[in-house]
Amino acid sequence: MVTLRIALRYLRRRRMAHLATLAMAVSVMAMIVVSAVMAGFQERIRRHIRSAEPDLTIRLKERPLPPRTFEAISGELEGEMAAVGGPIAFMAPRSDATAMLANRLDEEGGHGLGGGSRVLTQTLKLVGIDWERDRRVIEWDRILSENVPLRLRLRVPAGEDPFLWFPQGGMLVSVGLARLMGFEPGDGEFSASDASVVLGAFATDSGGRTVIEPSNKVFTVAGCFDSGRDDHDLNVVYVGLDAFRELRYGDALDAPDATSAVARLVERENVQETAAALASRHPGLLIETWEDRNQALLTALRVERTVTTAILFFIVILACLLLLGILHMIVIDKRRDLGILRSMGLSRQGTIGVFLLYGSLLGLLGVLMGTAAGVAVILNLPAIESWLASDLGIRIFAEQAYRHQGIPAILDAREVFAIGLASLLAAVAAAGVSAWRAAQATPVESLRYE
Secondary structure (H helix, E strand, O other): OHHHHHHHHHHHHOHHHHHHHHHHHHHHHHHHHHHHHHHHHHHHHHHHHHHHOOOEEEEEOOOOOOOOHHHHHHHHOHHHEHHHOOOEEEEEEEEEEEEEEEEEEOOOOOEOOOOOOEEEEEEEEEEEEOHHHHOOOOOHHHHOOOOOOHHHOOOOOOOOOOOOOOOOOEEEEEHHHHHHOOOOEOOOOEOOOEEEEEEEEEEEOOOOOEEEEEEEEEEEEEEEEOOOOHHHHOOEEEEEHHHHHHHHHOOOOOOOOOOEEEEEEOOOOOHHHHHHHHHHHOOOEEEEEHHHHOHHHHHHHHHHHHHHHHHHHHHHHHHHHHHHHHHHHHHHHOHHHHHHHHHOOOOHHHHHHHHHHHHHHHHHHHHHHHHHHHHHHHHOHHHHHHHHHHHOOOOOOOHHHHOOOOOOOOOOHHHHHHHHHHHHHHHHHHHHHHHHHHHHOOHHHHHOOO
């Protein structure tokens, strides 16, 4: 009780020590806010990836592919479907190939064939899908409407197959690609909505040499999608599976009906474990997860968050060093008082307890203040962002870059607790160093020059 009373007296008299408490509070608040915002961005990017990517992409190891490739894959995985208690909820056939998209524009930017026209081209991946089955695997309804301007949305009635609505064939392009290729909207319609897709097929000429024979087909833009990922959206165009086969293989009867199958899982959180289990049970299949296809991006996000958190923790260390310096100054300033207390019977353990408790109280106060402030900032982030933009003209979030309104943030109670606990332990360690230093002085040494 005496030790606690002495510690509280120091806490009340040494106002300069409150600077260390304030520094601790600010650093803890910064860690909580930045960590929550980065978690929000990481989750948003993962959601963007999941909206455009199937959980699993499944291919046959067999080469060449049989005419009924999708039937072979679905037959192999028949026992893995959700209807019989398996992990796969839905499957859909897909075919893909590298292609070139070409659109001719006149001098005014509209669709035309005049002498002053120019041709815009873009190399990309052409994907043929079965609309009715693919929409059960991919969140098409969301990426065709969310963050897509009204005039760029699906031009067919809800529920209709966009690829069959237009006689010559429809295609789905991204909002960014539509603008890049000149598919700007007119009065509720696309002013230049027809474009040619060119594919190259390998063939053998009369001399036995391998050549590329191009084939092309004109498609009409049926609508635009936006998954939030330019690296994906600017490099892929979707058409109907039948139109793809006609363009890619012509009238060949032995052409595969699909090059792969895409699947949506019942439990979407453990895709790696599920894929590994499926691969072990079906050695004739190549199974790739959405995480495998985006490994570099996901790894970069994890490393960025870890490094940023580590850097911010150094701010906490600096606050603890400030606390250590202040406590050391107190030890020097209160040497006479410590000598008197030691001569009156205060033990070394008691001296350590005084400064350890004092520093711990300062650290605990800073952690509590910082945690409360950080949580308050996260909970009121939209209002703070709006206030900064409207009253001060400060925009800390570029909507044009992310194509979403508002700063995302995820407040994880476990992470907040871990930040507070680590900061408090660092403060206790700093207080422990000063307490050990104060306990080394003997009463004689403390009173020698008094």
